[in-house]
Amino acid sequence: MTDRAVFTDAYAVIPKGVMRDIVTSNLPFWDGTRAWILARPLSGFAETFSQYIMEVQPEGGSHKPEPDPEAEGVFFVVQGEITVDLGGKSHSLTEGGYAYLPAGAAYEVRNKSGAPAVFHWVRKRYEAVEGIPKPEAFFTHEKDAVVAPMPDTNGAWATTRFVDPSDMRHDMHVNIVSFEPGGCIPFAETHVMEHGLYVLEGKAVYRLNSDWVEVEAGDFMWLRAFCPQACYAGGPTRFRYLLYKDVNRHARLGSFQR
Template sequence: MTTYAVPRDGLPGQTELHTGRAIFTDAYVVIPRGVLSDITTSYLPGWADTRLWVLARPMTGFSETFSQYVLEVMPGGGSDTPETDPEAEAVLFMLAGRAELTLPDGQHTMAEGGYAFLPPGLPWKFRATGQKAAKFIWIRKRYQPAPGVEVPEAFVTNEQDHSPAAMPRTGGRWATTRFVQPLDMRHDMHVNIVTLQRGAVIPFEETHVMEHGLYVLQGKAVYKLNTDWVEVEAGDFMWLRAFCPQACYAGGPGPFRYLLYKDVNRHARLGGVFGR
């Protein structure tokens, strides 16, 4: 069974040496797993027995199109009214534990690798059902309608039900697990899983309009972020602003894998972040 990195409980001991890797710049941010401790958690109204780490939120010089959380929901905890913004769409990705996701079409069991897309305005409920805490990523974006384009429907699936697609000329060493087809214009964001085998590379500095949020699920790598090479590992989060140059060397000994957010398929907003 595939396992995914989650925040650690507790705080570092008083005798530990400070060796943090946290970086905050106008071009990129690295929030290492080691700083996702008990003291950096937050809470949400309407969620019982739940705490979360806010990895990204819209603000000046940081995320512009999305917010991203890691939630820890204790057994029996959850929410009947999780989303308060009727314009927000979401992707949920299960890192650990089990939960029940209730949608208008019924109840869906979520376990490790579970993935759900939730369109704006859809009522949903979430309840942790296992013996241990349910831990999952919640990505939220204000949906951007387009003329003549329908809002996509909700779906629930699991990573194990999808085969990674090899990137061209890589022999499968660099592959992407896609949950939405790239040419489906209904979707204005993609949340994929990227896998780089040991020693594989992203061999050029990608420089593009899409903003990124990357949560490292497994492994370690050296990532090129703007002008810097930065070591990252399982449980780290990276934010890359639009047009931030990026490349990667996977470090091994196993595969390097991350959950990748990007905004797609829409005109660039004019007159501010949300065009208002």
């Protein structure tokens, strides 16, 4: 009855071994689909986003996937194939496929293949800014995205970016971070961004707050804003994870009574 699951005020680790049938959820207007809800807005937990693993059986899907008209979303496919219908066009996403769906977009999602499909769905309530237009939907693949090596790491640490960091229309980034074996974050980061990390490949040891935590493919981590974080890739293969972070907006200030 022991495992690597950890839940603290600063971070959480949900290992792949706990993602079993007993912890799945069913969602309204989704057929032939089950979801593992990895993160949701909750006191002392994720504040800005939710993240699901969606498993869709052949002919399953939804004609009304998003119930919140203010929610934007990102799909990232890790198995099989899904089809997203938006604006009269069909977009096929296979493993490594990526879709950004802006708030208010009317779309449908179906699995038209003969095998189950699995994808990540990251949702955030869009923070509009007067004078800055809302971003448009786009569909791409990780192989077509920009890979940016991080400074002073000799290419051992890189980020695959699907959105230009200078594009102020976007208030969240969902990227892929990768480390070659032995690569590391060479300092303990502390910053205002909240993180959701799903390990796609490999193994690593993460420094979270004051703890060392071992993670591997299939694990999920949540990191609170300002939680100290660093890691090194300790396995024989690359270490890669899907990373959510909130960006490009002022810090919200609390209301004051006069």
